[in-house]
Amino acid sequence: MINRRKTLKALGIGALGASGIPGLITPKTIAQHSELATTALNSLNIPPLEEGSITDTVRQFQLTMQRGSRSFLPDSPSETLGINGDYLGPTLHFRRNEDVSLQIHNQIGEPTTLHWHGFHIPASEDGGPHQTIAVGDTWNPQYKVLQPAGTYWYHSHMLHKSAEQVYKGLAGLIIVDDESNEELDLPSTYGTDDIPLIVQDRNFNREGALVYRASYEDTVIGTHGDTILVNGTWRPYFEPQTALVRFRLLNAANARTFTFAFSDGREFYQIASDGGLLNSPVPMTTLELAVAERAEILVDFSDGREVTLVSLGKTPTFPEFPGGMSGMIRSLNAQSFDILAIRPQQNLSGQVILPQRLENIGRPTGIITEITRKIRLSMGFGTRSGDDRGPGRGARNGRGGGHGGGHFSINGRVMDVNYINERIPLYSTEIWELTNTSPMMHPFHIHHGLFQVLDRDGAPPPANELGWKDTVKVNPGELVRIVMRFEDFADPDNPYMYHCHILEHEDRGMMGQFLVV
Ligand code: C2O
Ligand code: CU
Ligand code: CU
Numbered sequence: 058m059i060n061r062r063k064t065l066k067a068l069g070i071g072a073l074g075a076s077g078i079p080g081l082i083t084p085k086t087i088a089q090h091s092e093l094a095t096t097a098l099n100s101l102n103i104p105p106l107e108e109g110s111i112t113d114t115v116r117q118f119q120l121t122m123q124r125g126s127r128s129f130l131p132d133s134p135s136e137t138l139g140i141n142g143d144y145l146g147p148t149l150h151f152r153r154n155e156d157v158s159l160q161i162h163n164q165i166g167e168p169t170t171l172h173w174h175g176f177h178i179p180a181s182e183d184g185g186p187h188q189t190i191a192v193g194d195t196w197n198p199q200y201k202v203l204q205p206a207g208t209y210w211y212h213s214h215m216l217h218k219s220a221e222q223v224y225k226g227l228a229g230l231i232i233v234d235d236e237s238n239e240e241l242d243l244p245s246t247y248g249t250d251d252i253p254l255i256v257q258d259r260n261f262n263r264e265g266a267l268v269y270r271a272s273y274e275d276t277v278i279g280t281h282g283d284t285i286l287v288n289g290t291w292r293p294y295f296e297p298q299t300a301l302v303r304f305r306l307l308n309a310a311n312a313r314t315f316t317f318a319f320s321d322g323r324e325f326y327q328i329a330s331d332g333g334l335l336n337s338p339v340p341m342t343t344l345e346l347a348v349a350e351r352a353e354i355l356v357d358f359s360d361g362r363e364v365t366l367v368s369l370g371k372t373p374t375f376p377e378f379p380g381g382m383s384g385m386i387r388s389l390n391a392q393s394f395d396i397l398a399i400r401p402q403q404n405l406s407g408q409v410i411l412p413q414r415l416e417n418i419g420r421p422t423g424i425i426t427e428i429t430r431k432i433r434l435s436m437g438f439g440t441r442s443g444d445d446r447g448p449g450r451g452a453r454n455g456r457g458g459g460h461g462g463g464h465f466s467i468n469g470r471v472m473d474v475n476y477i478n479e480r481i482p483l484y485s486t487e488i489w490e491l492t493n494t495s496p497m498m499h500p501f502h503i504h505h506g507l508f509q510v511l512d513r514d515g516a517p518p519p520a521n522e523l524g525w526k527d528t529v530k531v532n533p534g535e536l537v538r539i540v541m542r543f544e545d546f547a548d549p550d551n552p553y554m555y556h557c558h559i560l561e562h563e564d565r566g567m568m569g570q571f572l573v574v
Pocket of ligand 3: 498499500557558559562563567
């Protein structure tokens, strides 16, 4: 056991210095502007851990999607949506290879769905746009938990309404455990040294109420907020009791990409990505997460110093020219934020050790039927983009561009629930070539299961993208190749979705459907 482990310091090899990354405002700059260290008001809310109850070896959950009211800001009630609560939902605790059954009650007064993001389950249980739960109805998905131990999430996937429903609170975390992950002795006491951080940017009106604006800009680049909530907490602080803490980061924003760092530039270790543990801890000082991506990180607080988790703004690189588009693109992720004030308590307990080896994920081998599929992500602004005449029919299809923005397409097609974009033969290994003809990054997500990133523009992905993924950033002009297996859950009637996870893009058509047949 002993020689499997080393202290964090001894392991600190070749970390990326934040100052070495061009275009990022360094943590030092942040620290000078950091207000949260003194203004954090609220103890970080920890969503309740929901274990469900076991009947006949099946773990059963009761989830009520409901309307609520919450004062995020002092004495300023907002109308919200939540699951078993007024905003967000409980953290569901599943174990690998176990059967779960969930009773989902829709009490929000409008149709909705609940999707299990990252889960490898039959399409009929997936909670996508085809599993709409009518007002007042109950939906009862049942499935076996097959994916690796890790951090997943659930959220509304209502056609054309995901952005607004998630924004108002219809999302929650899922933690999957298995035996091999329990053997590693990682910090795993939920709420004490294993801390979920659901990070969201939101807008509040003058009265201090949460507002979903749906402005022109929000529809084009996705809703960006100027106020950070973590687990629904405004201006949060967290008081570690242990020297080593595991944070489970989920970017649950509608559109914003966060670049996480600590205000003193301290090093931390990423141990897991979307689909569970990485092969070994990756030392880093900055960590970029696009919408829907997750990361588990280990942070050493043994020095007892106060520090702030921040998100670093990026220097705009997109050229300036007249008209709305340039300004919108230049504003993307340019702002820095304080995310969470951290105030270690006196006499931190526990040691700062971590395993050197976490998992044993190999690159995909044994490819039997290899199919390469091209996926092109496009958006039209005020003018016709012209480069994207896809094969589609109908008023908006096959055009790519158009007036007023919001022409979001994949391979020239706008999402149509009645059209199957791709048919994937069972037992195939597929390589998807993802490209992006638009001027902004799109986080591309596929239902049905986890994939691996093969390369970015022909170069190997960074160390923290070598694990299992379900969402991957595709930058403007970039070619990202991913690989995945389709070896079960064939169903000629129920499709899976693939889409951009900027929720306003998904809602406006940057989504497609595939069958496994
Ligand atoms: Cu997180 Cu199709 O969804
Ligand atoms: Cu999903
Ligand atoms: Cu997008």
